[in-house]
Amino acid sequence: MRFFIIPDFENKSTLVIHPEAARLLGLEKKRLGILRFGSRACKIEVVISKQLAPDELQVANKVIEYLHLPLSSHYEVRVNGNEIILGPFIGILSEIKEENITPHQLKVMLKYLHYYHQVNGAIIAFSLEGMNREEQLIKGYCYDPVENEWKAGTYPYPVAIFRRTAVSKKWMKYLVSVFGDKIFNSDYFNKWEMYEWLEVYPQISKHLPQTILYKRPEDIHTFLQKYGKAYIKPLASRMGIGVMQVSTRGNEYVLKFRDKNEGPEKGKSRTMEFLEINKLNGVFQNRLVQEEYIIQQPIDILKHNDSVIDFRLIMQRNEFGHWFFVGMVARFGVKGSVVSNISTGGQAMRGEEALQKILLLSEKGVFVLKDKMVNFATTVCERLGECGVNCGDLGVDLALDKEGHIWLIEVNNRFPDPTIALDIDDQAMYYAAKTAPMLYAKKLAGFSPQRGEN
Amino acid sequence: MAYCLEIDTQLKNTVTLSENLAARHFRTVPQRIVVRSGARQCEARVIFKEGLEKDYIKLSRDIFEYLLLPLELPYDIVLEQEELNIGPVIGLLLHNKDEKITPERLKKHLDFTLQYPVINGLLYIFSTEGIDMKNRTIHGYYFDPCAKERDTPWKAGIFPYPHAIYRRIGLKDDIYQSLTKEIGNKIFNYPWFGKKQMWDWLSQFDSVRKYLPETRPLKTVSDFWEMIRKYPQVYIKPAAGTKGFGVIKVVLKENTCFVEFNKKEAENTAFAGKEAAEFIERLLVEHPNYLIQQSIDLLSYKERKIDFRFIMQKDHTKEWQCSGIIARFGKKGSIATNFQRAGYTRTFAKALKKATKFKYKEIYKKEQEMIQVCKKIAYALDKMGNCYGDFGMDVALDQELNIWVIEVNNRRHEHRLPLYIHDEQMYYKVKSNPVRYAKSLAGF
Numbered sequence: 001m002r003f004f005i006i007p008d009f010e011n012k013s014t015l016v017i018h019p020e021a022a023r024l025l026g027l028e029k030k031r032l033g034i035l036r037f038g039s040r041a042c043k044i045e046v047v048i049s050k051q052l053a054p055d056e057l058q059v060a061n062k063v064i065e066y067l068h069l070p071l072s073s074h075y076e077v078r079v080n081g082n083e084i085i086l087g088p089f090i091g092i093l094s095e096i097k098e099e100n101i102t103p104h105q106l107k108v109m110l111k112y113l114h115y116y117h118q119v120n121g122a123i124i125a126f127s128l129e130g131m132n133r134e135e136q137l138i139k140g141y142c143y144d145p146v147e148n149e150w151k152a153g154t155y156p157y158p159v160a161i162f163r164r165t166a167v168s169k170k171w172m173k174y175l176v177s178v179f180g181d182k183i184f185n186s187d188y189f190n191k192w193e194m195y196e197w198l199e200v201y202p203q204i205s206k207h208l209p210q211t212i213l214y215k216r217p218e219d220i221h222t223f224l225q226k227y228g229k230a231y232i233k234p235l236a237s238r239m240g241i242g243v244m245q246v247s248t249r250g251n252e253y254v255l256k257f258r259d260k261n262e263g264p265e266k267g268k269s270r271t272m273e274f275l276e277i278n279k280l281n282g283v284f285q286n287r288l289v290q291e292e293y294i295i296q297q298p299i300d301i302l303k304h305n306d307s308v309i310d311f312r313l314i315m316q317r318n319e320f321g322h323w324f325f326v327g328m329v330a331r332f333g334v335k336g337s338v339v340s341n342i343s344t345g346g347q348a349m350r351g352e353e354a355l356q357k358i359l360l361l362s363e364k365g366v367f368v369l370k371d372k373m374v375n376f377a378t379t380v381c382e383r384l385g386e387c388g389v390n391c392g393d394l395g396v397d398l399a400l401d402k403e404g405h406i407w408l409i410e411v412n413n414r415f416p417d418p419t420i421a422l423d424i425d426d427q428a429m430y431y432a433a434k435t436a437p438m439l440y441a442k443k444l445a446g447f448s449p450q451r452g453e454n
Numbered sequence: 455m456a457y458c459l460e461i462d463t464q465l466k467n468t469v470t471l472s473e474n475l476a477a478r479h480f481r482t483v484p485q486r487i488v489v490r491s492g493a494r495q496c497e498a499r500v501i502f503k504e505g506l507e508k509d510y511i512k513l514s515r516d517i518f519e520y521l522l523l524p525l526e527l528p529y530d531i532v533l534e535q536e537e538l539n540i541g542p543v544i545g546l547l548l549h550n551k552d553e554k555i556t557p558e559r560l561k562k563h564l565d566f567t568l569q570y571p572v573i574n575g576l577l578y579i580f581s582t583e584g585i586d587m588k589n590r591t592i593h594g595y596y597f598d599p600c601a602k603e604r605d606t607p608w609k610a611g612i613f614p615y616p617h618a619i620y621r622r623i624g625l626k627d628d629i630y631q632s633l634t635k636e637i638g639n640k641i642f643n644y645p646w647f648g649k650k651q652m653w654d655w656l657s658q659f660d661s662v663r664k665y666l667p668e669t670r671p672l673k674t675v676s677d678f679w680e681m682i683r684k685y686p687q688v689y690i691k692p693a694a695g696t697k698g699f700g701v702i703k704v705v706l707k708e709n710t711c712f713v714e715f716n717k718k719e720a721e722n723t724a725f726a727g728k729e730a731a732e733f734i735e736r737l738l739v740e741h742p743n744y745l746i747q748q749s750i751d752l753l754s755y756k757e758r759k760i761d762f763r764f765i766m767q768k769d770h771t772k773e774w775q776c777s778g779i780i781a782r783f784g785k786k787g788s789i790a791t792n793f794q795r796a797g798y799t800r801t802f803a804k805a806l807k808k809a810t811k812f813k814y815k816e817i818y819k820k821e822q823e824m825i826q827v828c829k830k831i832a833y834a835l836d837k838m839g840n841c842y843g844d845f846g847m848d849v850a851l852d853q854e855l856n857i858w859v860i861e862v863n864n865r866r867h868e869h870r871l872p873l874y875i876h877d878e879q880m881y882y883k884v885k886s887n888p889v890r891y892a893k894s895l896a897g898f
Contacts, residue, residue: 363879427815428803428814
């Protein structure tokens with residue numbers, strides 16, 4: 001049930017509630033209580049009255065002012081002992097500096113609230129600069145569902161935080177000290193950490209290409225001897241930047257990479273050939289930094305017209321905290337390229353369509369294989385949660401080899417980009433992906449839906 | 455994690471587990487343990503084998519034979535201090551008589567098994583006839599994932615009562631009692647409910663009542679007058695009917711009742727005052743179990759009324775999800791939306807695109823809103839019955855785009871509807887989801 005707040009200018013410390021609402025919330029006998037909104041709470045007297053509508057709460061104006069309670073929000077109520085909690089109260093940490101929360105930024109963030117009626121509560125967007133640590137107050141913007149816009153104001157600290165920006169270690173320490181495990185996405189992990197954490201799980205390890213952390217050029221040669229080919233990837237790169245592929249051809253070494261020099265050739269695939277191992281090692285020593293790259297087993301990834309294909313599965317947590325699958329996009333790399341990113345000029349297609357067209361599967365075959373991929377991705381997300389990662393959304397990149405075996409290529413945990421859904425013109429997927437973080441935030445804020453409550 | 459069972463031909467009344475399994479699951483090492491398959495259980499001695507890298511479960515032949523589990527299947531286990539539960543054992547009750555489980559039907563039923571790779575265990579189809587209440591066993595057909603392509607993957611056998619049952623047919627009380635005594639409230643959907651029961655139950659929830667057209671039994675002529683004065687249009691329909699059979703629409707205009715019949719347009723007629731009362735009295739004699747329902751001025755497109763089937767199912771998370779939506783356009787000028795007769799179906803987005811001026815953004819918003827209403831209703835119905843997991847809800851929008859839930863089909867709603875909009879992926883999801891719910895209901 002959702003409530004509207006009505007200010008009461010006559011009384012100093014009352015909460016007036018309709019008898020029906022009091023019954024539903026179990027407040028019939030309550031005379032005194034504590035009204036809580038985020039980090040602020042205030043003693044109140046409970047008055048039951050038929051003078052207002054069942055979905056109205058009349059709150060003394062003094063209390064509203066003290067709690068900094070936005071009146072335009074629609075609230076849900078939870079009762080915990082003597083505390084009557086208004087919420088969910090969710091903060092979107094969107095920038096470091098206040099000035100960077102531009103009107104444009106705010107407009108972009110409206111998309112998170114497209115399905116506000118499923119979330120309800122007070123949603124504020126704020127910057128680190130806007131946080132007043134002494135008073136535990138935040139200068140920010142609160143979402144107004146009637147006007148569908150953000151209103152500037154000052155608010156208490158919220159209960160759960162959806163983080164959209166990188167913050168310093170020092171700040172992170174502070175945020176964790178205040179919000180505990182109610183901040184997501186809490187941690188980033190790089191490719192090597194992901195490998196180390198996940199390879200201990202038997203259901204996952206057989207889907208991981210063998211990976212080691214780069215220390216010296218000899219490490220790469222071990223892989224070359226074993227597999228005839230190796231991938232070298234920077235630990236934290238995104239969108240395939242800095243990925244190299246090295247292979248042997250007769251007595252030659254072939255190195256493929258994307259040109260990173262500025263100019264018209266930027267991003268283009270380049271190939272270098274070496275006859276002497278020392279020269280190749282020279283390149284490695286020049287370009288690679290110890291323990292900042294991984295070396296990875298090559299996989300005979302499924303190709304279509306010489307383009308490698310991988311699958312991005314958008315995975316999100318819902319209002320109960322369960323992981324669920326939002327959608328799947330197949331990405332085709334540029335012909336002959338070492339990576340399959342759209343950003344390098346590749347193409348995208350609906351995942352199901354790609355499975356059908358490339359593997360020539362029946363609809364039933366597509367369902368079974370997709371289901372296998374989705375279940376695997378769900379396992380990966382759940383295990384990462386067990387490892388201590390508090391994430392609301394992950395982009396799981398999978399590939400298939402020619403035998404149909406699933407390989408886990410990467411888990412993207414830095415705000416996986418929902419616009420990938422627009423690359424395949426799937427608006428429903430786009431809105432689902434955009435709005436899901438708020439549902440998980442609602443859960444974290446302690447407002448999971450109550451099943452079958454009135 | 456799936457396990458293969460092994461049989462020990464030497465020992466008796468014994469379960470042998472690898473030590474690594476024991477180390478992971480036991481606080482203290484037990485001497486004896488209950489071994490369970492579905493509702494069947496027995497006690498056994500438990501011993502441990504050292505130095506094995508793989509997890510390993512070996513049952514002595516007598517235990518194995520008692521449990522009635524096929525040997526070659528991959529099983530999940532739930533291993534606790536006092537109990538080793540092997541499964542899941544899931545029963546699909548799809549027919550009344552064994553003779554109805556024909557090879558052709560079994561072939562179609564394979565659609566239930568598409569998610570077997572994450573189900574594992576013993577999944578079997580049975581008929582009411584196959585239940586042996588005396589021995590507490592069931593004769594049926596289990597799914598063998600390793601069957602060769604040309605062989606049928608369904609193999610006959612005698613099985614334990616399952617951990618959970620998904621049923622698509624009626625079930626007599628005594629059989630239900632006998633089953634639940636052994637397996638608990640793990641049969642869904644149970645019990646079935648009619649339109650009136652649903653209204654009586656749901657109308658007490660303020661949060662959902664506003665989405666339901668008012669419904670009451672039509673017992674007297676004054677029931678009729680009360681409703682028709684309150685709502686200028688009403689439907690009169692059988693309490694147990696489906697697919698629009700026997701539906702009558704009555705519109706009150708200037709003291710005249712205009713009566714429209716579904717599928718029998720030729721009989722449409724109009725009555726005033728006393729005549730109308732006589733008509734209702736005749737109806738009451740012929741049909742003592744009719745309901746009278748507030749009529750909703752449905753959204754329509756080119757004189758075709760539109761309604762939506764929301765397929766609401768529980769999945770492995772045990773929460774309600776929307777597995778799919780199908781929009782139905784009724785026959786031109788007809789009072790019902792039975793698309794089978796001269797109507798057609800579309801996806802939700804296409805239907806709203808036609809019938810409203812909505813942009814996609816607003817269409818998906820409406821869709822989410824409607825899904826939320828369906829979820830609320832499903833959770834409220836959960837509180838009424840013993841166990842639900844598969845509903846087909848008929849949902850409509852009126853001209854002002856308010857949401858109305860007309861009916862909740864809880865018996866045997868049409869799983870094949872997604873095929874009408876050529877969405878095979880949706881169809882397979884609808885078919886296989888209940889089995890995933892059955893697995894988590896089974897405790898696995």
